[in-house]
Amino acid sequence: MKEFLSEFNSKWAPVIGEAIIETFQMTFISLFFSIIIGVSLGVLLVLTRPNFLFSNKIVYFILNIFVNIVRSIPFIILLFFILPFTKSIAGTVIGVKGVIVPLVVYTSPYIARLIETALLEVDQGVVEAYTAMGIKRRSIIWNVLLREARPSIILGLTIATVSLIGATAMAGLVGAGGLGDLAYRYGHIQYEVDVMYATVIILIVLVQGIQMIGNFFAARLKRDS
Amino acid sequence: MIKLTNVSKSFQTKNGVVEAVKNVNIHVKAGEIHGVIGYSGAGKSTLIRCVNLLENPSEGNVYIDGEETTHLPLKDLRHTRQNIGMIFQGFNLLKTATVYDNIMIPLRLSGLRKSEAEKRVRKYIEIVGLAGREDSYPSQLSGGQKQRVAIARALSQEPSVLLSDEATSALDPETTDSILDLLLKINEELGITILLITHEMNVVQKICDHVYVMEDGEIIEQGPTIDLFTKPENPTTQMFLNTISQRKISDELLAELTDAGTVIRLTFVGSATGEPLLASITEKFSARPNILSANIIELKNGIVGNIVVHLDGNRSKNTDVLQYLQQEGVLVEELSHIQ
Numbered sequence: 001m002k003e004f005l006s007e008f009n010s011k012w013a014p015v016i017g018e019a020i021i022e023t024f025q026m027t028f029i030s031l032f033f034s035i036i037i038g039v040s041l042g043v044l045l046v047l048t049r050p051n052f053l054f055s056n057k058i059v060y061f062i063l064n065i066f067v068n069i070v071r072s073i074p075f076i077i078l079l080f081f082i083l084p085f086t087k088s089i090a091g092t093v094i095g096v097k098g099v100i101v102p103l104v105v106y107t108s109p110y111i112a113r114l115i116e117t118a119l120l121e122v123d124q125g126v127v128e129a130y131t132a133m134g135i136k137r138r139s140i141i142w143n144v145l146l147r148e149a150r151p152s153i154i155l156g157l158t159i160a161t162v163s164l165i166g167a168t169a170m171a172g173l174v175g176a177g178g179l180g181d182l183a184y185r186y187g188h189i190q191y192e193v194d195v196m197y198a199t200v201i202i203l204i205v206l207v208q209g210i211q212m213i214g215n216f217f218a219a220r221l222k223r224d225s
Numbered sequence: 226m227i228k229l230t231n232v233s234k235s236f237q238t239k240n241g242v243v244e245a246v247k248n249v250n251i252h253v254k255a256g257e258i259h260g261v262i263g264y265s266g267a268g269k270s271t272l273i274r275c276v277n278l279l280e281n282p283s284e285g286n287v288y289i290d291g292e293e294t295t296h297l298p299l300k301d302l303r304h305t306r307q308n309i310g311m312i313f314q315g316f317n318l319l320k321t322a323t324v325y326d327n328i329m330i331p332l333r334l335s336g337l338r339k340s341e342a343e344k345r346v347r348k349y350i351e352i353v354g355l356a357g358r359e360d361s362y363p364s365q366l367s368g369g370q371k372q373r374v375a376i377a378r379a380l381s382q383e384p385s386v387l388l389s390d391e392a393t394s395a396l397d398p399e400t401t402d403s404i405l406d407l408l409l410k411i412n413e414e415l416g417i418t419i420l421l422i423t424h425e426m427n428v429v430q431k432i433c434d435h436v437y438v439m440e441d442g443e444i445i446e447q448g449p450t451i452d453l454f455t456k457p458e459n460p461t462t463q464m465f466l467n468t469i470s471q472r473k474i475s476d477e478l479l480a481e482l483t484d485a486g487t488v489i490r491l492t493f494v495g496s497a498t499g500e501p502l503l504a505s506i507t508e509k510f511s512a513r514p515n516i517l518s519a520n521i522i523e524l525k526n527g528i529v530g531n532i533v534v535h536l537d538g539n540r541s542k543n544t545d546v547l548q549y550l551q552q553e554g555v556l557v558e559e560l561s562h563i564q
Contacts, residue, residue, distance in 0.1 A: 115436055126440040129317035129375075130331065132277050133382060134306030139334045221319045 005218040008194055016198060023206075026178055027095050029127055030103035035102040037108040038160070039153075041067065042115025043141065044184040053127070053137045065102040075106050075167045079174065099168070099176040107164050114156030151222040158214025162207050179203060226418040227253040227276060228385055232285035234271050245271040245283070247442040251420070255385070258412055258419040258525075260429045260450075260463060263439035269422035272439070273390050276420060276425035277309045278302055290385065305536075309336055310379030310417075316371040318363045318378075324350065325359040325506055328378045335382065341369055347348060348376040353407060354364045369400035370444070373407065380411060387411070393428060409525075426469045432525055438462045448495035454529045455492050470520045470531055486537040488517070489547065492556035493530035502553055503534070510546050512536055533560065 047053050048060035066152065073081065079102045086101040087091050122145050130140045146153070169180020179199050187196030234246040245268040254258045256415040261356060263269050274280040287294050294305050308442040317347060318327050325346060332342040350356055362448040363371055372392060379387060388406070393401040409432050411417055423429065429436050429450060438461055457463045466472055472490070479488055491502075506512045515535040522529045536543050547557050 037378060123315070123317065123320075125313060125315045125317040126319060128279060129311065129313060129378075130334075132279060132309070132311040132388075133305060133335065133379075134303035134333050135331060135334045136303070143330055144319065151319065172254060221321060223364060 007058070007163050008198075009048070012195060012198065015186070016179075016182065016195075016202070019177060019179045019199075020105045020202065022096060022171075022177040022181075023165065023168050023179045026099060026103060026171055026176060027165050028159065029096075030100050030107060030156075030168075031164055034111050034160070035157065037104065038111025039090070039115050040117065041108060041112035043145070045112060045116045046119040046145070053140065070105065070109040071113070073215035075102070076170050076173070078102055078106050079170065093176045096176045097170075098174050099171040103164065103171075106167055107160055109162045110163065111157065115149075115153060116159060118152035118156050119145050121152055122148040151218040154214055154218040158211055158218075161210050161214075165203070165207065165210075200202065201204055226255040226257075226290060227251065227259075228286075228288040229272075230271070230275065230286045230288070232275055232282045232287065234268075234275055234280055234457075235283050244442050246275065246476075247283070249439075249442075249444055251437060251444075253418055253420050256412070256416050257434045258408070258421070258432050259435045259437070260352070260483060261422045261437045261439050262426065263422075263426065263430055264424060264461075267439045269424075270390060270441040273420065273422045273475075275386050276386075276388055277306050277311060307382055308384050309386045309388060310374065310382055310384040311388040311390065312375045312379050312392045314394045316363070316368075316375045318371060318374055320332050320363055321359050323362055324337070324355060324366070324374050327363070327374055328381050328390075331378060332381055341551055343524055345381045346377075347380045351378065352411070353377040358433035367400070368396050369403060372396065372400075372404055372538065376407060376411070380415070383418075385418060387417050387419045389419060389423075391423060392421065393425065394423065398427075401425070401428070402431070408432055426465045430469060430522060430524055432489075438465065449526070450524050450528045451494065451529065454524060457492050468526060470522055471518065474517070474560065476561075486535055487540070487543045488533065488535050488560040489559055490552060490558045491532045491534060492558070493532070494554075494556070495527055502550060502555060506546050506549065508543060512538060512542070512546050 025179070040173075045060065045063055047057040048063065050057070050060075070078075079099075081094050082102055082105060085105075086098060090101050092096050092098045126144050126148065127140055128142050168178050169183075172181025172184055173176050179202060183196050183199040186192045187199060229249055229251040232246060232249045235242050246407070249272060251259065251261075261269050261272060268511045271280055274283045274290075278287070282295060286293075289305055289309065292305065294302065297305060319330065322330060328346045328349060329342055332345060337345070349361060353371050353376050355370065355377065358366065358370065363374070366374070393404050396404060404409065405428060408419060412419055412432075419432075421428065421433070433450050435448070436450050436453050436490070438459060439445070440461050446453065446457070446462045453462060454466065457466050460548045463472060473486075477489070503516075505515050506514065513536070515537075517533040517535055519532045520530070534545060547559070550557050
């Protein structure tokens with residue numbers, strides 16, 4: 001067993017290590033941009049609803065449709081469908097750089113919906129109380145809506161991160177590498193079963209770890225039970 | 226301090242236009258406590274939300290401290306709102322913040338310096354009797370304590386007006402009493418003008434100087450609390466009074482309790498409560514009053530006593546008795562006369 005591990009290590013460790021780094025790069029760079037875009041979209045989706053702070057039927061309608069359209073397209077189709085857009089933004093359509101744009105396009109509307117759900121759970125009475133105290137709407141967004149929704153937002157972002165890791169597995173199709181690509185090329189095509197197992201174990205540990213961190217912080221912020 | 230003139234509010238719904246508030250006039254002078262009582266759906270909530278423009282009235286004017294507020298630009302409206310505290314049935318506290326932060330955050334957001342804000346938080350936590358609970362979260366507090374936090378939050382803005390939207394409706398009777406005592410205390414000690422809405426007669430009884438009875442969006446009866454408790458005219462008002470003192474005696478019960486004679490209700494207000502009038506009618510008219518029920522209601526500004534009495538004997542003699550009682554300042558109401 002020991003022998004097997006050391007042989008496996010010397011043969012595969014560099015490749016797997018590189019794949020992990022690529023997956024991390026793709027996940028966290030995309031996550032960063034997706035959070036900025038997704039949270040803004042989510043907040044807008046709530047604020048522009050009828051009877052909310054910045055009610056605006058037209059903006060709400062357009063945003064809602066837009067989010068639904070993007071959400072309807074599976075990542076593998078989206079990846080190719082928006083190639084021209086990716087090219088114009090990133091300058092390339094291949095490699096880690098080329099896959100960030102489609103990952104952000106894929107994840108942002110998802111995060112927007114998760115944020116929307118989290119914000120809708122916030123007691124509107126508190127918003128009313130703060131409005132009645134003459135507090136600016138901008139302050140209410142930060143200090144009531146986003147603050148009170150923090151536990152649900154963190155859980156939502158955890159879900160989004162896990163789903164993002166899933167999407168990065170398809171990045172191999174545009175030469176961006178990562179764990180998915182590794183499992184496909186070595187594990188499936190070259191039939192290196194050990195690599196397949198190793199990849200799956202690493203992904204399980206990764207997802208498990210992210211979920212645990214998310215749960216930990218959400219529980220720390222949650223105060224209503 | 227608060228003045229509403231001809232305020233109406235209608236909503237467009239799927240089933241047409243709903244007039245929630247119709248042509249309401251309210252005037253609360255500085256330092257007074259006024260109450261609007263009505264059943265749910267009467268439009269009370271919409272009405273009180275028109276005072277701080279959480280609802281924009283469709284018609285009419287709202288004056289706060291002499292200033293017309295319905296046409297204020299948002300910036301000035303925010304400023305006016307800082308002068309109007311509000312407490313709610315559901316408390317509306319931040320669940321993720323401590324008692325301390327629940328009061329601190331709005332103060333900081335309204336631009337108060339940290340040191341000044343800290344002073345205020347301490348002061349008002351003390352006033353509402355929550356010293357020592359600063360670090361608790363709302364989920365660790367009872368309903369009454371949560372409402373105290375909400376009151377401290379409202380007071381910490383140092384408003385001259387406090388609006389109370391069913392603030393005691395979610396509380397048990399004992400806690401309700403303690404919150405009402407607190408409202409009386411802040412009214413007396415800080416001079417805050419209070420307008421409250423409620424469906425509980427005991428709230429009105431305990432703290433209101435003036436009452437408005439609301440039904441279907443309209444004020445159907447209004448007056449000083451003591452007048453409404455002694456001379457309620459509208460059937461809805463009488464129903465509300467029934468909830469704290471049984472005014473209506475069913476015909477079956479009357480028939481069971483009395484033979485021939487007259488059943489009257491005597492309402493004593495103020496000085497009349499001190500005189501032994503029933504004894505004197507026995508002496509003067511040799512009438513034989515039989516007390517069927519009696520109660521006493523303690524209002525904020527006085528005491529009202531009610532006695533339902535059966536007088537036997539013929540009508541003409543009883544008429545003399547009633548006249549005598551009326552001369553002595555007692556409100557007399559004939560409930561039935563059985564031949």
